[in-house]
Amino acid sequence: MADINSNAKIPPQNSGGEATAGGAQARDAEAAWDIIELLFFAYRDFVGDPDAVLLKYAFGRAHHRVLHFVNRNPGMKVADLLDILNITKQSLGRVLKQLVDQGFIVQKEGAQDRRQRLLFATAKGEALALKLAALQTERINRAFGELGPGAHEAARRFLTAMIDGDNREGVLRQIARADRAKTRG
Amino acid sequence: MADINSNAKIPPQNSGGEATAGGAQARDAEAAWDIIELLFFAYRDFVGDPDAVLLKYAFGRAHHRVLHFVNRNPGMKVADLLDILNITKQSLGRVLKQLVDQGFIVQKEGAQDRRQRLLFATAKGEALALKLAALQTERINRAFGELGPGAHEAARRFLTAMIDGDNREGVLRQIARADRAKTRG
DNA sequence: AATTTATGTCAGCCATATTGACATATTTTG
DNA sequence: CAAAATATGTCAATATGGCTGACATAAATT
Numbered sequence: 001m002a003d004i005n006s007n008a009k010i011p012p013q014n015s016g017g018e019a020t021a022g023g024a025q026a027r028d029a030e031a032a033w034d035i036i037e038l039l040f041f042a043y044r045d046f047v048g049d050p051d052a053v054l055l056k057y058a059f060g061r062a063h064h065r066v067l068h069f070v071n072r073n074p075g076m077k078v079a080d081l082l083d084i085l086n087i088t089k090q091s092l093g094r095v096l097k098q099l100v101d102q103g104f105i106v107q108k109e110g111a112q113d114r115r116q117r118l119l120f121a122t123a124k125g126e127a128l129a130l131k132l133a134a135l136q137t138e139r140i141n142r143a144f145g146e147l148g149p150g151a152h153e154a155a156r157r158f159l160t161a162m163i164d165g166d167n168r169e170g171v172l173r174q175i176a177r178a179d180r181a182k183t184r185g
Numbered sequence: 186m187a188d189i190n191s192n193a194k195i196p197p198q199n200s201g202g203e204a205t206a207g208g209a210q211a212r213d214a215e216a217a218w219d220i221i222e223l224l225f226f227a228y229r230d231f232v233g234d235p236d237a238v239l240l241k242y243a244f245g246r247a248h249h250r251v252l253h254f255v256n257r258n259p260g261m262k263v264a265d266l267l268d269i270l271n272i273t274k275q276s277l278g279r280v281l282k283q284l285v286d287q288g289f290i291v292q293k294e295g296a297q298d299r300r301q302r303l304l305f306a307t308a309k310g311e312a313l314a315l316k317l318a319a320l321q322t323e324r325i326n327r328a329f330g331e332l333g334p335g336a337h338e339a340a341r342r343f344l345t346a347m348i349d350g351d352n353r354e355g356v357l358r359q360i361a362r363a364d365r366a367k368t369r370g
Numbered sequence: 371a372a373t374t375t376a377t378g379t380c381a382g383c384c385a386t387a388t389t390g391a392c393a394t395a396t397t398t399t400g
Numbered sequence: 401c402a403a404a405a406t407a408t409g410t411c412a413a414t415a416t417g418g419c420t421g422a423c424a425t426a427a428a429t430t
């Protein structure tokens with residue numbers, strides 16, 4: 001299980017009588033198969049939502065990731081973005097250049113440190129970022145609507161607990177900071 | 186936000202005083218930013234676990250996905266796998282061939298329909314699939330351990346609700362069927 | 371017998387990632 | 401101040417995992 005592409009239907013199974021070729025099954029009883037697979041399918045659908053919109057701009061998911069985090073963290077450094085995305089600067093380079101060239105992101109020289117190229121979403125970039133987030137929010141709110149109250153908090157707690165322990169605080173701080181950044185405006 | 190690569194630390198933010206280039210923020214108040222980003226980071230760490238193991242076999246996430254579903258659904262048809270992964274047979278071909286050539290998966294002619302090449306994990310393949318699932322299960326169980334009882338059920342409900350409505354039943358059936366398949370052995 | 375289905379394969383292309391080397395400007399340090 | 405470190409960018413080559421289109425084969429269905 002890893003990242004995924006997009007949607008697909010679960011096909012009818014042939015459930016034939018053939019036995020598995022392997023021998024040793026039984027002690028995988030405790031494996032959390034349900035969560036592993038639900039996470040796979042849920043995430044697949046979740047990231048699939050924006051794809052149609054991105055297609056119209058000839059953008060891929062790489063662009064989405066960059067735009068999302070830049071929009072959420074106005075003035076972030078290139079190095080910070082690289083750390084969040086965990087890609088090389090060469091990989092970021094191409095995608096970022098396209099976003100800048102097409103006016104979705106601007107880079108401004110750092111005030112204290114003029115080597116830095118701080119990243120900002122333009123109005124155009126923010127509009128796209130919000131459109132994409134709205135699609136995903138729609139799915140999330142639909143889910144919370146189906147589940148009872150408290151579902152949001154439960155999901156937040158579950159997802160937080162799934163993050164690497166040594167990184168969790170940083171993530172929470174980052175989310176809180178971004179919230180502030182985007183709320184004050 | 187979309188699929189991701191692997192781990193990375195959240196860097197300190199420069200939180201500079203620069204204002205965003207865009208103008209319109211404020212009505213994104215209802216966007217579920219927290220869930221969007223938590224899902225991103227949680228999934229990133231979740232799929233990152235197996236990467237180190239896969240590296241030793243010179244396998245990628247594509248191999249993991251194939252091996253996972255074949256192991257969970259012994260005797261599945263190639264066409265079913267294509268539908269679950271939502272890739273083309275040409276894409277599957279390369280990865281599947283490597284798994285077959287290296288003895289992780291075997292293909293058997295269908296009994297009723299001899300055109301079919303039913304897929305089975307070998308003992309070797311199952312061992313690897315279980316090893317990878319164990320890593321992910323470890324993370325999941327750690328999370329459920331931190332949260333109280335009922336966390337498993339809550340997570341299951343949340344993730345299920347996040348799946349496309351028209352696909353949800355199929356996913357649940359698929360998971361249940363796989364559980365049966367691997368339990369009877 | 372003709373058609374459809376399940377699968378495989380060849381060939382070429384694209385997006386996104388990688389490593390390594392090197393360049394430039396700026397800040398920090400000895 | 402000179403040297404070293406840092407932030408960023410860029411060139412080139414390469415790998416992975418997707419894609420489309422075309423075509424092939426065997427077996428099932430009509």
